[in-house]
Amino acid sequence: MRNILITGGAGFIGSHVVRLFVNKYPDYNIINLDALTYAGNLENLKDIEGKSNYTFIKADICDYKTINSIFSKYKIDGVIHLAAESHVDRSIKDPFSFAKTNVMGTLCLLQAAQNYWEGDFNNKLFYHISTDEVYGSLEEEGFFTETTSYDPHSPYSASKASSDHFVRAFHDTYSLPIVISNCSNNYGANQFPEKLIPLFINNICNNKPLPVYGKGENVRDWLYVEDHAKAIEIIFHKGKLGDTYNIGGFNEWKNIDLIKILIKTVDKLLGRKEGASEKLITYVKDRAGHDYRYAIDSSKLKNELGWEPSLQFEEGIEQTVQWYLENEEWVKNVTSGEYQKYYKEMYE
Ligand code: NAD
Numbered sequence: 558m559r560n561i562l563i564t565g566g567a568g569f570i571g572s573h574v575v576r577l578f579v580n581k582y583p584d585y586n587i588i589n590l591d592a593l594t595y596a597g598n599l600e601n602l603k604d605i606e607g608k609s610n611y612t613f614i615k616a617d618i619c620d621y622k623t624i625n626s627i628f629s630k631y632k633i634d635g636v637i638h639l640a641a642e643s644h645v646d647r648s649i650k651d652p653f654s655f656a657k658t659n660v661m662g663t664l665c666l667l668q669a670a671q672n673y674w675e676g677d678f679n680n681k682l683f684y685h686i687s688t689d690e691v692y693g694s695l696e697e698e699g700f701f702t703e704t705t706s707y708d709p710h711s712p713y714s715a716s717k718a719s720s721d722h723f724v725r726a727f728h729d730t731y732s733l734p735i736v737i738s739n740c741s742n743n744y745g746a747n748q749f750p751e752k753l754i755p756l757f758i759n760n761i762c763n764n765k766p767l768p769v770y771g772k773g774e775n776v777r778d779w780l781y782v783e784d785h786a787k788a789i790e791i792i793f794h795k796g797k798l799g800d801t802y803n804i805g806g807f808n809e810w811k812n813i814d815l816i817k818i819l820i821k822t823v824d825k826l827l828g829r830k831e832g833a834s835e836k837l838i839t840y841v842k843d844r845a846g847h848d849y850r851y852a853i854d855s856s857k858l859k860n861e862l863g864w865e866p867s868l869q870f871e872e873g874i875e876q877t878v879q880w881y882l883e884n885e886e887w888v889k890n891v892t893s894g895e896y897q898k899y900y901k902e903m904y905e
């Protein structure tokens with residue numbers, strides 16, 4: 558029996574991780590702790606909410622007293638920490654909330670684990686989920702490896718880099734058993750439509766302008782979210798204590814080429830004429846401090862733990878577009894209210 562605390566489990570990636578663990582490991586108690594910010598949505602977990610090995614707790618990772626009491630109440634012996642403020646554009650407008658949640662929240666969890674485990678680290682693990690953005694930006698050539706120096710540029714990536722440093726510091730200073738993974742851009746069902754892929758799918762469906770930052774030439778390395786969840790499962794069980802694993806699909810796309818694939822797929826599935834929505838492409842002011850290229854070398858994860866992405870990109874994109882088209886109600890719910898205000902401030 559294991560009692561695993563998953564933070565941020567109501568968000569995009571977290572919900573896929575929670576589902577995988579709850580369904581695959583009936584002898585694990587999965588405790589999903591999430592503050593349900595604008596990005597958290599319990600609708601993402603409707604299918605598993607009644608399972609006997611699943612508990613949801615609404616709490617803030619920065620609430621140190623509550624976090625300590627949760628460790629003792631649920632006898633937590635494993636942590637998979639995903640809760641974070643995750644959108645770069647929001648971090649440019651409000652860096653403080655990123656420092657608070659991503660840095661202080663991670664520190665609260667680390668200290669609570671340290672308090673509860675009291676130096677008995679047998680079968681304990683603190684697994685921190687991070688991003689490739691901590692490594693900075695690449696030129697045309699090369700990849701981020703686990704030994705690439707940190708060089709974050711946005712308040713978001715600076716806060717994630719800082720949290721990674723705290724996690725390693727707890728390992729080096731107190732021997733806390735930790736592992737970290739740094740993943741590339743995820744896509745798939747349940748992603749909040751502030752990020753490129755779901756935002757653009759929604760706008761194409763509604764014939765709204767597609768705001769391409771700069772010249773659309775920035776490059777991202779895309780991974781299907783369920784492949785990320787499977788990598789997390791493997792690293793949680795087999796990762797070497799104190800180590801870092803990069804996760805990515807060797808799947809680089811220039812934004813503008815990816816956007817054209819999205820247009821083609823949505824138009825096809827909606828029965829529109831091929832390329833009909835290309836007229837929606839609108840070049841807008843570039844993102845401040847926009848990283849040019851991310852590309853992950855995930856060969857350590859493949860060679861040491863045997864993980865490989867399972868899905869071809871075109872297939873993953875088609876499944877993702879299909880999901881958004883079939884889940885209009887989900888999209889409607891998350892794009893009402895506060896989202897409208899955000900959209901106006903960002904794009905109008
Ligand atoms: P998300 O924004 O969709 O979800 C974040 C979740 O954390 C939400 O459910 C939110 O309610 C919760 N949360 C936020 N602040 C909280 C707080 N103070 N206390 C408790 N819960 C809180 O994010 P995501 O895209 O699913 O990313 C999850 C993690 O993976 C993050 O740590 C992110 O940095 C990392 N990551 C994301 C990507 C990506 O492409 N999305 C890639 C690599 C790494």
Ligand code: DAU
Nearest residue numbers: 643644645688689690741742751752753768769770775812
């Ligand atoms: O690399 C991993 C990271 O990927 C994660 O750590 C972050 O949590 C996640 O948000 C993502 O960051 P990006 O900034 O790369 O993702 P985003 O979807 O915001 O943007 C992808 C690219 O598309 C980027 O080059 C900016 C561009 N873009 C984005 C938006 C929202 C546009 O051109 N227009 C837009 O409206």
